[in-house]
Amino acid sequence: MDKLERNYTRFAFILLLFSLVLGVITAFSFIFHEHVKDYLPLQQLRPMHVSAALFWIISGASLNIFLHNQKDKTIPKNALSIRNVSIVLWQISIVVIFIHYIFKQFGGREYWEFPGWISLLLLLCWIGFCSYYFLFWKNEPNKRPQYIIMWGTGMLFFLITFIEQNLWQITWFRESFLQEVTIQWKANGSMVGAWNQMIYGTSLYLMVQISGKKEIAFDKKSIVFYFLGFTNLLFNWGHHIYNLPTNNWMRHVAYAISMTEWILLINIIQGFKKTLSETLRFKQLISYRFLIASEFWVFLNLILALFMSIPAINRYTHGTHVTVAHAMGTTIGINSMILLGSFAYLLKIDNIQMKQKKLFHAGFIIIQVSLVIFWLSLIAAGVFSAYEQTHLGIKTYASIIPSVVTSLYVFATAGLFMLIGFAIIIPYFFKGISKSK
Amino acid sequence: MVKITWISLVASFVVYTVFINVLCHNKTPTPLTKEINQGWEIWQNKNCQACHQLYGLGGYMGPDLTNSTSKVDVAYIKAVIKSGTSRMPNFNLSNKEIEKVVAFLKWVDKSGHSAVDFKNVHWTGTYIID
Numbered sequence: 001m002d003k004l005e006r007n008y009t010r011f012a013f014i015l016l017l018f019s020l021v022l023g024v025i026t027a028f029s030f031i032f033h034e035h036v037k038d039y040l041p042l043q044q045l046r047p048m049h050v051s052a053a054l055f056w057i058i059s060g061a062s063l064n065i066f067l068h069n070q071k072d073k074t075i076p077k078n079a080l081s082i083r084n085v086s087i088v089l090w091q092i093s094i095v096v097i098f099i100h101y102i103f104k105q106f107g108g109r110e111y112w113e114f115p116g117w118i119s120l121l122l123l124l125c126w127i128g129f130c131s132y133y134f135l136f137w138k139n140e141p142n143k144r145p146q147y148i149i150m151w152g153t154g155m156l157f158f159l160i161t162f163i164e165q166n167l168w169q170i171t172w173f174r175e176s177f178l179q180e181v182t183i184q185w186k187a188n189g190s191m192v193g194a195w196n197q198m199i200y201g202t203s204l205y206l207m208v209q210i211s212g213k214k215e216i217a218f219d220k221k222s223i224v225f226y227f228l229g230f231t232n233l234l235f236n237w238g239h240h241i242y243n244l245p246t247n248n249w250m251r252h253v254a255y256a257i258s259m260t261e262w263i264l265l266i267n268i269i270q271g272f273k274k275t276l277s278e279t280l281r282f283k284q285l286i287s288y289r290f291l292i293a294s295e296f297w298v299f300l301n302l303i304l305a306l307f308m309s310i311p312a313i314n315r316y317t318h319g320t321h322v323t324v325a326h327a328m329g330t331t332i333g334i335n336s337m338i339l340l341g342s343f344a345y346l347l348k349i350d351n352i353q354m355k356q357k358k359l360f361h362a363g364f365i366i367i368q369v370s371l372v373i374f375w376l377s378l379i380a381a382g383v384f385s386a387y388e389q390t391h392l393g394i395k396t397y398a399s400i401i402p403s404v405v406t407s408l409y410v411f412a413t414a415g416l417f418m419l420i421g422f423a424i425i426i427p428y429f430f431k432g433i434s435k436s437k
Numbered sequence: 438m439v440k441i442t443w444i445s446l447v448a449s450f451v452v453y454t455v456f457i458n459v460l461c462h463n464k465t466p467t468p469l470t471k472e473i474n475q476g477w478e479i480w481q482n483k484n485c486q487a488c489h490q491l492y493g494l495g496g497y498m499g500p501d502l503t504n505s506t507s508k509v510d511v512a513y514i515k516a517v518i519k520s521g522t523s524r525m526p527n528f529n530l531s532n533k534e535i536e537k538v539v540a541f542l543k544w545v546d547k548s549g550h551s552a553v554d555f556k557n558v559h560w561t562g563t564y565i566i567d
Binding site for chain 1: 439442443446447449450453454457458460461462463464466468469474477481482483484485486487488490491492493494495496497498501523524525526544545548549550551552553558561562563564565566
């Protein structure tokens with residue numbers, strides 16, 4: 001790693017820490033909002049937490065692609081300059097976003113709640129990242145491993161969906177509210193698919209490196225599942241807008257596409273035995289433990305996503321904490337676990353002393369257990385509010401709060417424990433960054 | 438074969454995107470006026486979506502406001518925006534700005550209903566929204 005890459009890695013981990021600390025504060029502020037609304041308003045805390053989490057994932061995903069991809073390869077000089085300028089500008093843009101949040105200057109759409117002009121800076125940076133990556137792509141032999149294709153797909157479609165997500169800045173796209181919301185959620189839903197391609201590509205790359213089996217990245221099954229994931233990236237965003245009174249055919253398409261995810265679920269169940277035997281072989285590896293944790297979370301979140309994708313069930317879960325459970329389970333359980341596994345591999349965390357390894361393992365267990373409780377309590381809060389709102393027809397929000405408050409206490413406390421778990425393991429990554437000269 | 442499949446999927450994505458942009462409505466939308474647009478900007482600049490939902494999309498601190506103007510007295514909505522509540526801060530908006538936010542909420546309200554009626558749930562599990 002060069003100095004710039006080390007600093008970018010530190011920056012990504014600071015974003016992770018920020019998102020965790022802000023997440024815990026936001027959770028408690030949500031419960032005690034009457035007392036803290038003037039000092040810790042949710043309209044300020046929520047975008048700070050969400051942006052920190054999003055940029056941790058996107059920065060981490062891009063960083064992992066750069067670091068894994070350039071291994072044992074000569075980097076074209078012009079490509080390196082483009083990448084370095086983009087990395088610096090990317091970090092400055094994120095800092096500018098947080099300065100705007102601190103001064104309560106908002107302006108964007110859901111999840112991207114900063115003034116629109118900053119999106120232009122982020123777009124320029126991403127074009128720079130893509131230029132760098134696709135210069136490598138050109139030098140690859142004809143038969144590319146699947147992870148190279150996944151990284152390329154993710155990078156390209158992040159660019160496309162980011163542009164689409166910002167189309168609201170052109171008046172024509174705002175002339176109809178339904179059209180605007182539909183496009184917003186189409187872009188956001190596909191964007192998640194795009195960064196999943198980047199992160200799952202990294203996961204596949206790690207599997208190849210750990211097991212030493214290069215053929216995993218070339219077999220037919222991985223190509224079939226790549227196309228299944230790609231189809232879902234392109235078309236499976238419809239569950240976000242089931243409740244919008246759009247044309248009915250859109251809902252039918254979304255419903256049909258989302259049901260293809262059952263194939264993924266069946267494949268995971270069929271692969272359990274193989275996963276178990278591999279776990280026994282590599283369980284001593286910290287990076288592998290993160291990958292196994294991510295597979296467990298893929299399984300749980302896929303079940304939840306499948307149920308949420310059935311409109312008749314979505315009618316209850318839409319706009320409740322079940323959606324938050326799905327988002328948190330995916331970003332923490334899947335995305336962050338794969339990224340941490342990859343960073344553990346890159347930064348050689350496995351080389352730490354046995355005593356430190358035990359402490360690291362304790363932190364890892366705390367994260368997993370608290371995440372399960374955190375996830376279940378959000379689902380419980382969602383189910384209670386869904387029952388009251390949709391089944392009983394209670395529309396006054398204040399009447400719903402008492403029934404969900406216990407679940408929210410459990411959720412916030414579990415979040416605090418999760419922060420403790422992360423606080424135990426993150427210093428090892430910072431030490432690893434300093435040592436990786 | 439892989440290349441052809443990839444190109445076909447991307448081509449369908451492009452066609453589908455154009456279709457959605459042009460044909461997503463099930464009724465003619467109400468035109469966007471300058472006042473509504475300004476109200477939308479205030480909604481955005483004050484980050485109201487962090488706590489409120491429109492069509493179930495947004496934060497969970499406050500109620501979904503999609504059909505607020507047809508269900509609640511507009512004078513009450515204006516009073517809440519003006520002074521805040523025990524859970525909502527006072528944003529110190531002028532009367533003119535409040536009028537614009539209300540114009541935006543009325544425009545959203547006219548676009549449709551946020552809750553799907555049970556009778557609209559089809560036996561296949563999907564909805565048929567009129």
